[in-house]
Amino acid sequence: DAGVTQSPTHLIKTRGQQVTLRCSPKSGHDTVSWYQQALGQGPQFIFQYYEEEERQRGNFPDRFSGHQFPNYSSELNVNALWLGDSALYLCASSSWAGGTETQYFGPGTRLLVL
């Protein structure tokens, strides 16, 4: 049973560029959440997708956007990158019907903005 997968594992970008990160949820899950984890801190919630719609959003600017596909996989897009966007980006999957509160995390994508 495949768990949550994310790609790429590492990424280096420069300020002002745009980046797209990808996530495939655990088998049987239909809901995807994204989190940002800065170095030495706990993850911060970005947004959650279900049925291809954004269902809840954290305190992140509009530069952060997402998408969910019919197969439940998801993308996180960040435009106009800042140095402060350097972080580990975590994807978590859950089941809407089973309750989205128990979430299973992928290994993350480490983004470095220079």
Place this chain on the structure above:
Amino acid sequence: GNSVTQMEGPVTLSEEAFLTINCTYTATGYPSLFWYVQYPGEGLQLLLKATKADDKGSNKGFEATYRKETTSFHLEKGSVQVSDSAVYFCALSDLGYSSASKIIFGSGTRLSIRP
């Protein structure tokens, strides 16, 4: 708003020592509570959870009891091993509208176990 406060690290113990990592929370309603573990260079793994008051979550020798009266969810293990060295996050679920739920994390506690 809802929040989680956990003891600051790093915590350094000898192998086979008793472990306690304190966690308290502030929340409206009755959130579920979690402990996640993050090994070096990896993502988060769900260690244990409790969904209602007085529930005890347990896994791999770790335990935590949901204490509503003290708003606490302290993590304990009777005898730690070197392989337990990691960062531990206490967290709660924040149920929003339409069943969407986000996880609110504490700042993490780094645990190092000496052989």
